[in-house]
Amino acid sequence: MSTATPTPRPAALLMSFSTSAGAVVEVSAVDRSSAPYRWTCSAGHDGGRAYASLPFCRDDAKAHAGECLGVAPDPAVVEKVRVALGYRAGWKPNRHLGEIATRLTVWSQVELNEIFERVGGTVTTREVERSTSDGSSTWMATEITLTVVVPGVGPVEVVTDIEDDPEHGYRTDVPVVAVARYRAAAAHCRALAADGDFDGCLPVQDEMAMCRCQLERAGRLDLIGAA
Ligand SMILES: [Zn+2]
Structure with a gap:
């Protein structure tokens, strides 16, 4: 018996328009929802929303193609990023995820960790509000960003969301x-201490100790400069 790994369904490309600067604006159906249409531009732009109406999506895509002066990513830059992150040959940023060569998305914290353990980099988090593609519901997520400095390119960010539920927490x-x-x-602890809230620091210090313990167990205390 074989087990299939679920992979995201590729978006269906419906039409494309060229810009005067040589970028390409594509209209695709990305899912089977009631608002499946999106447009993306190879210069790193997108419609910022999902469309229920293909004609509206097409008109916006066409209007963007008429005015966009952005330049599509240099294939040499994409190749440097691919090699630095250890991706397979032929990899390129997925525009339907809003990716550009210097800002990429991965599906899970485990996948992000594989890149981190392979190439290092610095890690930051921030709280973000997410919404479903049709905007019918929103939720808070923690976004983790791994920043890797790629020689000849500069900082490249790889991001993933951690949603606070038992399965994906x-x-x-x-x-x-x-x-x-x-x-x-x-x-957080430094901010509390600066306000003189030393009691407030205690649970935060517990969290730091817990994380330190996990890193020690993984043999990676070096990652917080404490090896
Ligand atoms: Zn554009």
Whole structure:
């Protein structure tokens, strides 16, 4: 018996328009929802919303193609990023996820951790509000960003969301997450101490100790400069 790994369904390309600067604006159906249409531009732009109406999406895409002066990513830059992150040959940023060569998305904290353990980098977190593609509901998520400096390119960000539910919640046994939480807690603790709230620091210090312990178990205390 074989087990299939679920992979995101590729978006169906419906039409494309060229810009005067040589970028390409594509209209695609990305899912089977009631608002499946999106447009993206190879210069790193997108419609910022999902459309229920293909004609509206097409008109906006066409209007953007008429005015966009952005330049599509240099293939040499994409190749440097691909090699630095250890991606397979032929990899390129997925525009339907809003990716550009210097800002990429991965599906999970485990996947982000694989890149982190392979190439290093710095880790930061922030709270973000997310919404479904049709805007019918919103939720808060923690976004973890891994920044890797790629020679000849500069900083490249790789991001993933951690949603606070039992299945997808924090995996502090994963070093990239432990480092992110440790750094966030350390900053929180410094802010509390600056306000003289030393009692407030105690639970935050517990969290730092817990993260430190996880990193020690993974043999990666070096990641917080404490090896
Ligand atoms: Zn554009």
